Amino acid sequence: MKIRPSLPQGTRDFAPQTLRKRQFVLQTIRGVFERYGFQPLETPAMENLDTLLGKYGEEGDKLIFRILNNGLDNPAKHEAAMEGFRQVLEGRNSTTVTERALRYDLTIPFARFVAMNHAQLNFPFKRYQMQPVWRADRPQKGRYREFWQCDADVVGSPSLLYEAELASIYLDAFRSLGIPVSVRVNHRGLLAALAEACGGAGRLTDITVSIDKLDKVGLEKVMEELDRKEFPETATAKIRTYLGVAGDNSERLQAVEGLLGGYEAGAKGIGELRWLLDFLRRDDGTEPLEIDLTLARGLDYYTGMIFEVKALDAQMGSIGGGGRYDDLTGLFGVPGIPGVGVSFGIDRICDVMEEKGLFPASLETGSRVLFFHLGQAEARHAWTVMQQLRARDTACEIYPEAARFDKQFKYAERRHIPIVAFVGSEEIAADTVRYKDLSTGEQRTVPRTAFLDALSPS
Amino acid sequence: MKIRPSLPQGTRDFAPQTLRKRQFVLQTIRGVFERYGFQPLETPAMENLDTLLGKYGEEGDKLIFRILNNGLDNPAKHEAAMEGFRQVLEGRNSTTVTERALRYDLTIPFARFVAMNHAQLNFPFKRYQMQPVWRADRPQKGRYREFWQCDADVVGSPSLLYEAELASIYLDAFRSLGIPVSVRVNHRGLLAALAEACGGAGRLTDITVSIDKLDKVGLEKVMEELDRKEFPETATAKIRTYLGVAGDNSERLQAVEGLLGGYEAGAKGIGELRWLLDFLRRDDGTEPLEIDLTLARGLDYYTGMIFEVKALDAQMGSIGGGGRYDDLTGLFGVPGIPGVGVSFGIDRICDVMEEKGLFPASLETGSRVLFFHLGQAEARHAWTVMQQLRARDTACEIYPEAARFDKQFKYAERRHIPIVAFVGSEEIAADTVRYKDLSTGEQRTVPRTAFLDALSPS
Numbered sequence: 001m002k003i004r005p006s007l008p009q010g011t012r013d014f015a016p017q018t019l020r021k022r023q024f025v026l027q028t029i030r031g032v033f034e035r036y037g038f039q040p041l042e043t044p045a046m047e048n049l050d051t052l053l054g055k056y057g058e059e060g061d062k063l064i065f066r067i068l069n070n071g072l073d074n075p076a077k078h079e080a081a082m083e084g085f086r087q088v089l090e091g092r093n094s095t096t097v098t099e100r101a102l103r104y105d106l107t108i109p110f111a112r113f114v115a116m117n118h119a120q121l122n123f124p125f126k127r128y129q130m131q132p133v134w135r136a137d138r139p140q141k142g143r144y145r146e147f148w149q150c151d152a153d154v155v156g157s158p159s160l161l162y163e164a165e166l167a168s169i170y171l172d173a174f175r176s177l178g179i180p181v182s183v184r185v186n187h188r189g190l191l192a193a194l195a196e197a198c199g200g201a202g203r204l205t206d207i208t209v210s211i212d213k214l215d216k217v218g219l220e221k222v223m224e225e226l227d228r229k230e231f232p233e234t235a236t237a238k239i240r241t242y243l244g245v246a247g248d249n250s251e252r253l254q255a256v257e258g259l260l261g262g263y264e265a266g267a268k269g270i271g272e273l274r275w276l277l278d279f280l281r282r283d284d285g286t287e288p289l290e291i292d293l294t295l296a297r298g299l300d301y302y303t304g305m306i307f308e309v310k311a312l313d314a315q316m317g318s319i320g321g322g323g324r325y326d327d328l329t330g331l332f333g334v335p336g337i338p339g340v341g342v343s344f345g346i347d348r349i350c351d352v353m354e355e356k357g358l359f360p361a362s363l364e365t366g367s368r369v370l371f372f373h374l375g376q377a378e379a380r381h382a383w384t385v386m387q388q389l390r391a392r393d394t395a396c397e398i399y400p401e402a403a404r405f406d407k408q409f410k411y412a413e414r415r416h417i418p419i420v421a422f423v424g425s426e427e428i429a430a431d432t433v434r435y436k437d438l439s440t441g442e443q444r445t446v447p448r449t450a451f452l453d454a455l456s457p458s
Numbered sequence: 459m460k461i462r463p464s465l466p467q468g469t470r471d472f473a474p475q476t477l478r479k480r481q482f483v484l485q486t487i488r489g490v491f492e493r494y495g496f497q498p499l500e501t502p503a504m505e506n507l508d509t510l511l512g513k514y515g516e517e518g519d520k521l522i523f524r525i526l527n528n529g530l531d532n533p534a535k536h537e538a539a540m541e542g543f544r545q546v547l548e549g550r551n552s553t554t555v556t557e558r559a560l561r562y563d564l565t566i567p568f569a570r571f572v573a574m575n576h577a578q579l580n581f582p583f584k585r586y587q588m589q590p591v592w593r594a595d596r597p598q599k600g601r602y603r604e605f606w607q608c609d610a611d612v613v614g615s616p617s618l619l620y621e622a623e624l625a626s627i628y629l630d631a632f633r634s635l636g637i638p639v640s641v642r643v644n645h646r647g648l649l650a651a652l653a654e655a656c657g658g659a660g661r662l663t664d665i666t667v668s669i670d671k672l673d674k675v676g677l678e679k680v681m682e683e684l685d686r687k688e689f690p691e692t693a694t695a696k697i698r699t700y701l702g703v704a705g706d707n708s709e710r711l712q713a714v715e716g717l718l719g720g721y722e723a724g725a726k727g728i729g730e731l732r733w734l735l736d737f738l739r740r741d742d743g744t745e746p747l748e749i750d751l752t753l754a755r756g757l758d759y760y761t762g763m764i765f766e767v768k769a770l771d772a773q774m775g776s777i778g779g780g781g782r783y784d785d786l787t788g789l790f791g792v793p794g795i796p797g798v799g800v801s802f803g804i805d806r807i808c809d810v811m812e813e814k815g816l817f818p819a820s821l822e823t824g825s826r827v828l829f830f831h832l833g834q835a836e837a838r839h840a841w842t843v844m845q846q847l848r849a850r851d852t853a854c855e856i857y858p859e860a861a862r863f864d865k866q867f868k869y870a871e872r873r874h875i876p877i878v879a880f881v882g883s884e885e886i887a888a889d890t891v892r893y894k895d896l897s898t899g900e901q902r903t904v905p906r907t908a909f910l911d912a913l914s915p916s
Binding site for chain 2: 004005006007008011012013014015016019020023031034035036037038039040041042043044045046047048050051062063065066067068070071072073078081082085086088089090091098099100102112113115116117122124126127132134136145146157159161162164165168172279332333366367373379380383387390393394395396397398400401411414415
């Protein structure tokens with residue numbers, strides 16, 4: 001008795017209709033990246049374990065999928081392997097049994113690539129990368145153990161022009177996809193200044209970690225958490241004022257200037273935000289970005305501008321985020337390479353598009369035409385027409401055998417093939433094609449050349 | 459001191475210029491698959507170990523990369539884990555420590571997918587799949603531990619029309635890529651008949667394994683191997699005659715009909731080959747396929763037509779292969795689903811194209827235009843022009859700071875950007891753009907709208 005096959009927990013097959021939709025999203029974003037001069041990069045699924053360990057915090061390390069070394073079946077090496085495995089169990093890094101692990105994100109492999117190749121790379125280096133990553137998270141709705149990341153980064157330049165490019169990439173990509181979004185921006189300098197005002201730079205992480213939860217838990221819970229972290233009352237009052245700043249972009253900047261403009265980090269953040277808003281202001285004076293002072297981005301490595309994208313009118317967390325960092329490759333012994341990057345949340349973007357019905361109907365369709373199989377000789381004639389259609393880039397196929405018509409119709413319907421074509425003895429004699437549009441029910445017989453023209457992409 | 463980062467043995471980063479070339483190959487083949495009504499499928503990188511083990515022979519099993527289970531660091535489970543690991547060392551399958559493994563090819567995951575979903579799939583099901591696979595082979599020139607496979611299969615129909623489609627896909631794809639090839643075809647029925655003529659059906663594998671080496675070792679070595687396998691002299695004489703059959707397709711078929719037409723499997727093979735040649739014969743009477751009776755395809759599971767593609771005038775093994783099989787999913791408890799499929803050797807195809815200089819020069823280029831940075835105000839004006847270019851799908855970028863011209867020129871050259879553009883105070887006042895074609899050295903100043911028209915894709 002064979003075991004019923006199954007998929008590993010938290011992984012998915014992408015059947016054709018789902019995959020076409022994902023590819024549409026990825027291709028749309030890829031097109032935008034390319035128009036801004038970003039170039040594609042791909043790194044291997046597996047990295048040396050050393051490259052990954054210690055980069056994602058203690059909790060992250062536990063979620064890395066490790067690959068067992070091969071060749072362990074040699075009996076002479078069993079005792080060494082057992083010892084190596086015990087070290088793994090004890091949380092140590094043993095290359096005896098696991099040298100390699102699966103990619104956990106795209107950032108560290110990119111950093112590893114830049115560190116390995118920095119002498120040959122021509123900086124600034126603009127790359128995008130769209131690949132799956134793997135995490136041993138507990139699977140739950142919307143969280144998978146294999147999922148795609150889609151990142152664009154520029155490294156090797158401090159220029160704010162790249163902030164402008166990346167913000168503009170968000171705007172273009174979501175406009176192309178048809179998703180109305182709010183692209184929000186903040187600056188870690190403001191948060192650093194706030195920390196200084198509230199007890200010293202050392203409290204930056206405490207503040208960002210708490211503020212980062214604002215969306216999920218609300219203002220009062222954040223303030224309670226800050227109380228528990230033993231911020232003095234004068235400090236929490238400042239944070240409350242900061243988080244309460246409202247108005248349009250220029251009002252917000254003015255208010256925060258009053259609060260934090262006296263700190264160097266604060267003044268720098270305000271200046272850079274003003275520059276970016278000014279640079280991207282539309283001809284009609286409107287501003288495509290929204291200053292959101294409550295935006296914190298949990299990750300420690302951001303040091304300048306930070307971004308987050310939310311879909312409007314959708315029950316969904318952020319569908320994109322990023323920011324500037326000072327030092328991408330220092331961890332790999334190559335310091336002094338700053339950068340800025342953004343990431344697209346592909347799974348969530350697909351969910352939003354599905355929910356809002358934004359995918360083009362054409363993605364449902366593989367072949368545009370199904371030729372009915374009316375017998376061996378007729379099939380050969382149909383083949384000639386099909387080869388002409390294919391040469392014009394129109395996808396088509398023929399039913400594989402002279403089955404009952406209802407069976408052939410059913411195949412077309414289940415495959416969402418919109419047109420069925422008949423080449424029988426009459427059509428062969430007259431060099432015509434009879435075809436039926438399954439959506440309208442309309443049926444026509446036309447000369448072969450007219451059929452080819454009608455069915456070719458315009 | 460940080461360790462110099464490195465890549466795992468046998469894996470590769472794909473830097474932009476290499477990746478663009480690979481993507482060109484994959485996109486070209488994808489386009490052909492789509493025109494024949496094949497639909498994309500993707501399966502996860504990891505499969506349950508049970509799904510993979512025992513499918514690739516004993517040697518194959520050893521080359522499967524296993525993934526260590528997570529959560530083994532719980533001290534209460536250490537002894538069970540040590541016991542489980544000992545079982546793995548002894549070659550047993552322990553889910554205590556490794557439940558999952560990396561995909562070894564695309565065929566078994568496809569079979570697993572079909573077996574899991576056969577009730578919902580609408581047969582015949584035509585899918586293509588382009589994904590990396592992983593094997594713990596000893597790395598060597600041209601052999602990697604992570605490499606891409608690219609397969610198209612139709613399952614659920616015995617119709618020979620699919621052999622015609624897949625052969626035609628080979629012809630179209632290699633024509634589109636510009637690689638002159640010989641697409642060779644044979645039929646396992648002929649080999650089965652030859653086995654019957656040489657001592658019984660049980661000797662089929664002995665014969666195909668030996669014949670499969672013909673290309674590498676030559677006829678005499680094959681005959682020596684058959685001698686060692688103790689085929690009687692009458693048998694080896696028949697095999698020698700079979701392998702020596704020459705002439706054009708119809709002469710070959712006629713000769714083999716004399717040799718093996720009396721066996722049922724032989725007659726079937728000859729009939730199917732005749733049908734296929736006839737179906738694909740061009741209007742001018744020439745035949746696009748070449749009968750190659752020495753073609754064997756080592757894999758046991760082929761049962762009907764078999765294919766192999768060789769690049770002409772290239773020192774390279776086969777760059778594609780495939781064939782018909784009777785039973786894809788029987789291993790997973792769902793019998794009776796026959797199919798036929800072909801595979802493209804992506805790494806070798808890229809090597810041939812590189813060697814013969816077949817990649818379009820345009821793949822070298824990311825951005826088409828680099829705008830020089832001439833100062834903050836000028837950069838903002840250049841941005842406006844750039845956004846107009848991007849809206850017309852022309853890739854462009856601006857140098858990130860007002861650096862010396864030679865530095866900006868060098869960036870353009872090293873990035874293979876063919877055009878540099880200048881928007882200075884004169885150009886801003888006159889609403890013009892000055893630009894230089896770096897390949898010809900020609901420099902022009904034209905109205906902005908003329909610049910946009912000149913640089914937009916036609």
